[in-house]
Amino acid sequence: xxxxxxxxxxxxxxxxxxxxxxxxxxxxxxxxxxxxxxxxxxxxxxxxxxxxxxxxxxxxxxxxxxxxxxxxxxxxxxxxxxxxxxxxxxxxxxxxxxxxxxxxxxxxxxxxxxxxxxxxxxxxxxxxxxxxxxxxxxxxxxxxxxxxxxxxxxxxxxxxxxxxxxxxxxxxxxxxxxxxxxxxxxxxxxxxxxxxxxxxxxxxxxxxxxxxxxxxxxxxxxxxxxxxxxxxxxxxxxxxxxxxxxxxxxxxxxxxxxxxxxxxxxxxxxxxxxxxxxxxxxxxxxxxxxxxxxxxxxxxxxxxxxxxxxxxxxxxxxxxxxxxxxxxxxxxxxxxxx
Amino acid sequence: xxxxxxxxxxxxxxxxxxxxxxxxxxxxxxxxxxxxxxxxxxxxxxxxxxxxxxxxxxxxxxxxxxxxxxxxxxxxxxxxxxxxxxxxxxxxxxxxxxxxxxxxxxxxxxxxxxxxxxxxxxxxxxxxxxxxxxxxxxxxxxxxxxxxxxxxxxxxxxxxxxxxxxxxxxxxxxxxxxxxxxxxxxxxxxxxxxxxxxxxxxxxxxxxxxxxxxxxxxxxxxxxxxxxxxxxxxxxxxxxxxxxxxxxxxxxxxxxxxxxxxxxxxxxxxxxxxxxxxxxxxxxxxxxxxxxxxxxxxxxxxxxxxxxxxxxxxxxxxxxxxxxxxxxxxxxxxxxxxxxxxxxxxxxxxxxxxxxxxxxxxxxxxxxxxxxxxxxxxxxxxxxxxxxxxxxxxxxxxxxxxxxxxxxxxxxxxxxxxxxxxxxxxxxxxxxxxxxxxxxxxxxxxxxxxxxxxxxxxxxxxxxxxxxxxxxxxxxxxxxxxxxxxxxxxxxxxxxxxxxxxxxxxxxxxxxxxxxxxxxxxxxxxxxxxxxxxxxxxxxxxxxxxxxxxxxxxxxxxxxxxxxxxxxxxxxxxxxxxxxxxxxxxxxxxxxxxxxxxxxxxxxxxxxxxxxxxxxxxxxxxxxx
Ligand code: SF4
Numbered sequence: 001x002x003x004x005x006x007x008x009x010x011x012x013x014x015x016x017x018x019x020x021x022x023x024x025x026x027x028x029x030x031x032x033x034x035x036x037x038x039x040x041x042x043x044x045x046x047x048x049x050x051x052x053x054x055x056x057x058x059x060x061x062x063x064x065x066x067x068x069x070x071x072x073x074x075x076x077x078x079x080x081x082x083x084x085x086x087x088x089x090x091x092x093x094x095x096x097x098x099x100x101x102x103x104x105x106x107x108x109x110x111x112x113x114x115x116x117x118x119x120x121x122x123x124x125x126x127x128x129x130x131x132x133x134x135x136x137x138x139x140x141x142x143x144x145x146x147x148x149x150x151x152x153x154x155x156x157x158x159x160x161x162x163x164x165x166x167x168x169x170x171x172x173x174x175x176x177x178x179x180x181x182x183x184x185x186x187x188x189x190x191x192x193x194x195x196x197x198x199x200x201x202x203x204x205x206x207x208x209x210x211x212x213x214x215x216x217x218x219x220x221x222x223x224x225x226x227x228x229x230x231x232x233x234x235x236x237x238x239x240x241x242x243x244x245x246x247x248x249x250x251x252x253x254x255x256x257x258x259x260x261x262x263x264x265x266x267x268x269x270x271x272x273x274x275x276x277x278x279x280x281x282x283x284x285x286x287x288x289x290x291x292x293x294x295x296x297x298x299x300x301x302x303x304x305x306x307x308x309x310x311x312x313x314x315x316x317x318x319x320x321x322x323x324x325x326x327x328x329x330x331x332x333x334x335x336x337x338x
Numbered sequence: 339x340x341x342x343x344x345x346x347x348x349x350x351x352x353x354x355x356x357x358x359x360x361x362x363x364x365x366x367x368x369x370x371x372x373x374x375x376x377x378x379x380x381x382x383x384x385x386x387x388x389x390x391x392x393x394x395x396x397x398x399x400x401x402x403x404x405x406x407x408x409x410x411x412x413x414x415x416x417x418x419x420x421x422x423x424x425x426x427x428x429x430x431x432x433x434x435x436x437x438x439x440x441x442x443x444x445x446x447x448x449x450x451x452x453x454x455x456x457x458x459x460x461x462x463x464x465x466x467x468x469x470x471x472x473x474x475x476x477x478x479x480x481x482x483x484x485x486x487x488x489x490x491x492x493x494x495x496x497x498x499x500x501x502x503x504x505x506x507x508x509x510x511x512x513x514x515x516x517x518x519x520x521x522x523x524x525x526x527x528x529x530x531x532x533x534x535x536x537x538x539x540x541x542x543x544x545x546x547x548x549x550x551x552x553x554x555x556x557x558x559x560x561x562x563x564x565x566x567x568x569x570x571x572x573x574x575x576x577x578x579x580x581x582x583x584x585x586x587x588x589x590x591x592x593x594x595x596x597x598x599x600x601x602x603x604x605x606x607x608x609x610x611x612x613x614x615x616x617x618x619x620x621x622x623x624x625x626x627x628x629x630x631x632x633x634x635x636x637x638x639x640x641x642x643x644x645x646x647x648x649x650x651x652x653x654x655x656x657x658x659x660x661x662x663x664x665x666x667x668x669x670x671x672x673x674x675x676x677x678x679x680x681x682x683x684x685x686x687x688x689x690x691x692x693x694x695x696x697x698x699x700x701x702x703x704x705x706x707x708x709x710x711x712x713x714x715x716x717x718x719x720x721x722x723x724x725x726x727x728x729x730x731x732x733x734x735x736x737x738x739x740x741x742x743x744x745x746x747x748x749x750x751x752x753x754x755x756x757x758x759x760x761x762x763x764x765x766x767x768x769x770x771x772x773x774x775x776x777x778x779x780x781x782x783x784x785x786x787x788x789x790x791x792x793x794x795x796x797x798x799x800x801x802x803x804x805x806x807x808x809x810x811x812x813x814x815x816x817x818x819x820x821x822x823x824x825x826x827x828x829x830x831x832x833x834x835x836x837x838x839x840x841x842x843x844x845x846x847x848x849x850x851x852x853x854x855x856x857x858x859x860x861x862x863x864x865x866x867x868x869x870x871x872x873x874x875x876x877x878x879x880x881x882x883x884x885x886x887x888x889x890x891x892x893x894x895x896x897x898x899x900x901x902x903x904x905x906x907x908x909x910x911x912x913x914x915x916x917x918x919x920x921x922x923x924x925x926x927x928x929x930x931x932x933x934x935x936x937x938x939x940x941x942x943x944x945x946x947x948x949x950x951x952x953x954x955x956x957x958x959x960x961x962x963x
Contacts, residue, residue, distance in 0.1 A: 014812065016824065045807045050643070060812050061825065066804035068646055069814025070639070071669050077636040081643020081651070082804070084627055085602050089647070089804050107639070110632035309627055316622035323624030325595050325762045329588060333380045333525060334578045337571075337758075 012037040012044055014064045025176035025202035026056055026123065032182040034063070039183075040190055042090060049092045050079040052099035055130050056123035056202070059094040073104025076111035079118050083306045090190070093120040097138040098128050101157050105137075109166035114305040115194040121186070122159055122199050127208035140287055145207075160282040160297055163197040164275045170196035171278065172296045175225075176203060177216040181294065188296055194304045201288060214289045226284070228295030233265035234281075236291065244284065244293075252280040254291060270299045349520050349566035354413035356421030357515065360438045361430030361451075362399050363392055363406045366508035371408025373512055373529060377521045379579035379756055382569025383412040386874060388420035388947065389752045393609070393692045400462040405437040412519070414568040418720075418874035420753065422949035426518075428511055430454060430485070432463035444477040449514065451507065453486035483554070485510050492550035496542035506547035513551025520566045523552065575758040582721040582750035583610070585757065586654070586680055587617035589728030591624050592762070594650045596729075597736055598769045602644035603652045604629040604637040609692040610748040611654045611682040634662035638679070642666060645675040646813075648772060648803035650732060654680035657699050658689065660706065660743075667741055668707040669815045671839065674790075674799045676735035680728065683747040685945045694945025695748035697870050698921035703743040704899060704928070710836050712843040714738070715899040717745040719873035722757035724750055727896065733768040737849070738842060739798040745898070747920075749947045750871045773800035776808060778821070789813055790823040797842035799823075847900040853908050857891035858884065864960050865912035867937070869895040869925050872918050872948055879953030883961070890957050898925070906933045914960050916940060918953055 012034045020026045037047070047065035051057035053072035060067030066089075070078045079093045093111075100108045100122050111118060127145070128134040134147035138159065142151040163171045170192040174185040182200070189196035201212040215224035222238040234244040235257060243257045243265040252266065272278070278298040285292035317323075357374070361367045368389055378385050388409040397404035411421035426447040429435035431454035442448070455470050469475055470482045489510045493503040509530075516523060526548065534541035555564070580588075594601035603626060605615050619628040627649070631637035637653045645651035655663065660681050670677045683699045685691025703715045714734045718727035724746050731744040776785035777800060787809040790799050802809040811823060819826035820834050855865065856877075868876045873894045883890045891912060895901070909915055909929065917926040918940040926937040940956045942948055 016812075043807070044810050045805055048647075048804045049812075061814070063812070065810050065812075066646075067812035067814075068643075068673070069812065069816065070642070071665055071815055074635060074639040074666065077631065077639025078643040078646075080629070080636075081602065081604065081640035081645075082647045083643075084629060084640065085600070085644045085647035085649045086804065106632055107636050110636065309629075313622050313625060313627065317625075320623040323591070323621060323626075325592055325624075328591065328621065328624075329759045329762065330576070330578065332578055333376055334576055335380055335382055336576050337382070337574050 007038040051094040054096040076107040101137040112166040112168040123202040125204035133207035175201035226293040349564040358409040358424040360407040360434035384570035418877040451485040452482035493543040498543040509547040510551035513548040517555030580757040581754040582724040583613035585724035589725040593732035599650040602649040604640035634659040638663040638666040670741035677741040700924040717870040773802040853902040859889040862889040862891035863913040875948035878950030
């Protein structure tokens with residue numbers, strides 16, 4: 001459907017002043033998405049952004065679309081209601097590491113397993129920003145914060161691993177320092193039918209500055225980001241001298257290409273239905289301080305929940321003809337008093 | 339053998355009878371009760387039922403904890419309660435006898451399955467000797483019937499193994515009681531055909547057991563003769579029998595039709611509300627979307643999303659679920675979106691008594707959210723009234739763009755009564771238009787959309803759904819600026835918005851029926867105010883008072899927030915006000931606080947509804963005192 005009028009970024013920006021801290025990584029994600037929207041060829045009135053609570057969850061206020069800034073952790077549930085009611089809409093969930101993985105963990109995994117047609121963007125800054133700096137479910141063990149002066153004791157989640165284990169059909173990772181990469185991943189997530197999950201490494205320069213510096217810094221990326229490209233052997237490094245292969249235990253490991261030869265490397269297959277290899281890739285980097293895969297881990301087809309809901313409604317109406325309230329009320333034994 | 343002229347002794351006519359079927363949870367007593375009720379309904383009796391079953395799915399067989407019962411009250415006039423005291427107890431085992439004997443008065447009839455009164459079962463029930471033989475039941479009319487062995491004998495030809503055959507003994511009991519009370523057998527046989535048609539052996543065994551029970555009554559002349567309860571003279575109309583949970587489901591489907599909106603129902607399984615989900619999920623051909631959510635919070639979250647997207651959004655639960663939904667309910671108050679929450683109340687606190695009834699969530703519904711978060715509350719007063727309560731809840735939610743709590747309870751949910759159902763053509767139109775145009779002229783002269791620009795009369799905000807060009811807007815749980823809906827933290831604005839939200843709900847008082855007192859004598863000094871399911875017991879109690887040539891006035895509230903506009907004036911007309919409730923005094927507290935009236939309390943929290951006699955006694959005390 002070609003739109004007569006070409007929309008621009010302005011058409012997707014609301015009149016509200018953006019209020020994140022200066023320098024926050026959230027700005028670059030907002031810009032990336034506002035710029036991408038016209039390119040996706042969508043109408044603002046058909047977009048709905050739903051968020052929970054946290055810094056990133058202010059995102060919907062800045063989009064000139066429909067939006068709900070809901071309550072902590074519940075955005076996937078609210079978004080599911082919208083998607084089930086209205087398959088004609090594009091529903092986006094904006095969430096953070098605390099919102100999606102701590103208080104809202106249950107809704108997050110169930111939205112993924114049901115494969116509701118949602119695009120879920122998780123801004124992972126490994127900290128609670130809005131409440132001013134407590135460790136989050138993605139913070140590393142030993143992290144010293146206001147609520148963990150002697151170091152956090154909690155073992156963190158790996159969001160990509162979690163999403164894969166929750167049967168997500170689309171799982172990707174990107175970061176706030178690379179607009180082009182973000183946009184490429186967001187576009188694929190948008191185009192995916194079903195629940196699409198994107199983890200965004202996002203810098204909180206106030207409470208957790210530089211958390212991803214080791215891998216996303218301009219001079220570090222070549223050596224530390226393993227870009228996944230479908231159908232290609234997985235290679236990285238300034239000279240593309242390193243690669244990834246799967247060892248005999250099914251684990252992914254980093255190897256020098258010169259030693260093993262390119263033919264020994266894993267050829268990335270995002271459409272592989274079995275999630276085992278994608279999971280192995282997600283385990284390559286326990287923390288964003290060693291070489292970390294980014295891009296699309298998994299993209300497979302499975303019927304969507306909202307689509308199946310519509311199909312059941314249609315089938316019921318075909319089978320039994322549209323509901324007749326009178327007949328329903330009078331079902332069973334009826335008698336007349338005169 | 340009695341001679342044949344005696345066996346055709348005409349049935350004795352009774353005005354009413356209360357029968358309680360009691361047995362082990364696995365004995366199928368609820369099924370027997372349902373079938374007997376259905377046959378009585380078809381026959382034209384007025385009736386009311388009270389199922390009572392354990393929370394455990396498989397409580398140990400033969401124990402008191404495992405006893406399940408079903409009480410049905412049938413009459414040839416209009417009745418309002420399932421009856422205080424059973425005239426007949428059918429006890430399928432010693433535990434069932436022990437658990438229920440205390441409710442009988444001398445002279446009541448007992449039919450006991452004597453096969454089940456063997457040593458082990460007697461021990462499990464805590465009997466030291468067999469009550470069927472030791473004379474301890476002499477004050478009752480006792481009929482031991484070896485139901486298990488008679489059933490096995492009767493079902494021989496069905497091909498069922500003896501162990502399986504014995505399971506048909508509930509149908510034997512049903513046949514026997516059907517004979518005793520001259521029930522029509524056709525509806526029961528038709529039901530057996532339909533229900534068990536797929537399994538020949540089970541079908542044949544149940545049918546044979548049912549017929550054997552019926553013939554056993556006829557040939558042995560149990561109690562000498564059969565009884566008859568003639569059809570009741572109910573107001574003219576078309577009737578069916580209905581339980582509260584099914585009535586809620588139908589009320590929601592009707593509301594969707596009259597609002598011209600699809601129903602989106604999201605809930606998490608919970609006793610005693612799950613049957614609403616079961617019922618609605620059957621009716622997808624009405625466009626009803628049902629979502630079984632991952633938890634209670636998700637269920638209301640899904641509903642909120644559905645409301646934003648333009649559906650008639652509903653969630654139902656019981657007390658524990660209402661606790662969990664509190665935060666999301668506050669969000670719905672703040673978003674000002676239409677939403678219906680049905681709370682099928684049960685005994686609390688915590689898990690409490692999942693299968694028993696209580697009315698202790700009224701203050702939870704009123705105040706169970708942080709901040710000032712008012713919302714309308716509607717209560718159903720009988721099983722069939724659940725249809726109207728659900729419909730009314732939807733009407734208020736849509737008209738005022740607010741979450742509404744509809745209170746029913748376990749007694750209404752599972753109890754049933756004849757329902758003079760409405761003609762669907764006369765149901766009111768409750769549709770509200772979606773907003774499709776900008777509604778405000780901005781400072782720069784351009785038209786803009788303000789999501790919180792209210793209707794002057796109702797104070798409802800516009801409902802503009804996604805997909806509407808030009809009306810894109812963002813709403814959230816943060817305080818909003820009056821009008822624009824933009825995030826706003828200013829002190830005066832918050833105060834104004836808090837008052838606006840309260841005023842919107844308060845104005846509903848002008849849009850609900852006034853309180854109408856039932857005071858046939860016109861000179862009552864005592865007013866009994868009830869709400870919800872106490873209706874039947876209060877009516878029955880009042881009839882007894884009036885039968886004593888005394889006066890009492892009654893009023894059953896269906897709208898608890900806001901109260902009817904004339905309620906204060908009505909309360910002021912009576913010297914005494916009594917509020918019976920299945921809690922420790924929640925409505926009486928509200929009435930006292932709101933109207934400075936000396937509302938006296940009558941409270942019961944046994945997981946069981948009031949008996950008419952309990953209400954009558956308290957009425958007498960206040961009338962005399
Ligand atoms: S606290 Fe951190 S995440 Fe939040 S807005 Fe500020 S920089 Fe961004």
